[in-house]
Amino acid sequence: MNIKDLWDDTFVNNKLNELYILEDKKDISIKEQLLIEDSIDTYTEILRILSNHLYKHNEMFDDDNLDHDIRTNLDLLQHYEKGVNENYIKRDKIKELINKYIKLKQKKQHKLNRINYSNQHKLNISKNMYRNFNIDLFNSIKEIENRNPSLFLFTNNYNRYGQCFFDVYNKTPYLLVENNNTIEDIYNITHELAHGIDYINNPDLGGDYIFIQDSPSFLMEMILTNSCIGSDLENESKKVSTNLFNIILDISEIVDIQIKTIEYIEKEKYISNNDLISMFPNISIDTIERVLSTNYSDNVRNLYSYVVASNLFGQYSYDKKEGSKNINKLFFRNNENNITNILHKTDMDFDNLEANKIKEKQKKILL
Numbered sequence: 378m379n380i381k382d383l384w385d386d387t388f389v390n391n392k393l394n395e396l397y398i399l400e401d402k403k404d405i406s407i408k409e410q411l412l413i414e415d416s417i418d419t420y421t422e423i424l425r426i427l428s429n430h431l432y433k434h435n436e437m438f439d440d441d442n443l444d445h446d447i448r449t450n451l452d453l454l455q456h457y458e459k460g461v462n463e464n465y466i467k468r469d470k471i472k473e474l475i476n477k478y479i480k481l482k483q484k485k486q487h488k489l490n491r492i493n494y495s496n497q498h499k500l501n502i503s504k505n506m507y508r509n510f511n512i513d514l515f516n517s518i519k520e521i522e523n524r525n526p527s528l529f530l531f532t533n534n535y536n537r538y539g540q541c542f543f544d545v546y547n548k549t550p551y552l553l554v555e556n557n558n559t560i561e562d563i564y565n566i567t568h569e570l571a572h573g574i575d576y577i578n579n580p581d582l583g584g585d586y587i588f589i590q591d592s593p594s595f596l597m598e599m600i601l602t603n604s605c606i607g608s609d610l611e612n613e614s615k616k617v618s619t620n621l622f623n624i625i626l627d628i629s630e631i632v633d634i635q636i637k638t639i640e641y642i643e644k645e646k647y648i649s650n651n652d653l654i655s656m657f658p659n660i661s662i663d664t665i666e667r668v669l670s671t672n673y674s675d676n677v678r679n680l681y682s683y684v685v686a687s688n689l690f691g692q693y694s695y696d697k698k699e700g701s702k703n704i705n706k707l708f709f710r711n712n713e714n715n716i717t718n719i720l721h722k723t724d725m726d727f728d729n730l731e732a733n734k735i736k737e738k739q740k741k742i743l744l
C-alpha cells in the first residue's frame with residue numbers, strides 16, 4: 378500500500394462530522410461523551426496543523442515565568458507523590474536513579490549525514506524492521522492502516538520531532554512525523570509507530586503507565602539500530618543511539634537541578650536568581666532558568682521509559698527468543714497500567730537496575 382504524505386482533510390472532516398452527530402444524540406453516556414469531546418479536540422488540532430502546515434512546539438522562555446515554572450513543577454511532583462503509591466515514582470527513587478546516571482560520562486556527540494530517501498522508502502525501512510522483528514507488531518501496523526488510511530503527516534523541520542494523536546472514541550491514531558532528511562526520520566517513524574501500536578492494543582492508557590509510556594518507542598528505536606548492524610546504515614544508526622543516550626544523561630542533570638530547586642523552595646518558600654547562582658555555581662543562570670522551565674514529569678517519564686527500554690533491549694540481546702516474548706508482553710499487556718505488574722510480567726527488577734549495566738547492555742548499538 379502506498380502512503381499518503383499528508384493527513385487527508387476530507388477523511389478528517391468526515392470523522393469530525395460523525396463525532397458531532399454522535400455528540401448531539403441524547404442517549405449517550407457521560408463516559409462516551411467525554412471520549413467524543415476528546416476526539417473532537419484531537420481532530421480540531423489536526424485540522425489546525427493541516428491549515429498551518431507547520432507545527433510550532435518550541436516556546437521561547439520568558440524570564441518572568443521562572444517562579445511560576447518552578448511552582449508548577451513542584452505542584453506536579455507533590456501531586457504525583459501523593460497520588461501514586463508506587464515507590465519508584467517517589468522522589469527518593471528518582472534521586473537514586475539520577476545519581477546513577479549523572480555519574481556516567483557523555484559519549485561523543487555525532488553530526489548526522491544527510492540522506493535523500495523518499496517518505497515511502499523511509500517508512501518501508503521501518504515497517505520491514507517491524508516485520509522481521511515481530512509479526513504481531515507488524516500486524517498491528519496493518520490494522521492501524523486499515524482503520525486509518527490517512528495515518529501519516531510528514532512535514533519538514535530541522536529538529537527531530539514527532540507526535541501521535543489519538544481519536545480516543547474511534548481508537549484511531551494519527552502520526553505526525555517531521556523530516557529533517559537524516560536517518561533520524563526513520564527513527565521518528567519507528568518511535569511514533571510504536572506509540573500507535575501500543576495505543577490500539579491498550580486503549581485504556583492511563584494511571585502509572587504514563588511514566589513508562591515511551592518505553593515501547595525507545596525500545597523499538599534500539600531494535601532498529603540493532604537491525605541496521607551490518608547494513609549501509611550501521612554507522613548513522615549508531616550515531617542516533619549514542620545521541621539519544623547523551624540526551625538521557627542530560628535529562629538526568631536537568632532533573633537533578635529541578636529536584637534540588639524544588640527542595641529549596643519547600644524549605645525557604647522562595648528562590649531568587651542569586652540563590653540559584655550560589656546553588657549551581659558552575660552553570661549559567663540562563664541555563665538554569667531554561668532547565669527549570671522544562672516539565673519535570675516529562676523528564677522523569679523519559680528517564681524511566683529509557684531505563685525500562687534498555688532493560689528489555691538487554692534481555693533481547695542476551696536471548697532473542699525470551700527477550701521477544703517479554704517485549705510482546707509489554708505491547709500486548711491487556712490494558713495493564715500498573716508499572717509494578719508490567720515490570721513483574723516482563724522479568725524486570727527495577728531495584729537492581731544499574732546505569733553502568735545499561736551502558737554495557739547497549740554497547741553493541743552505541744558508537
Ligand SMILES: [Zn+2]
Pocket residue numbers: 568572591594
Ligand atoms: Zn514518544
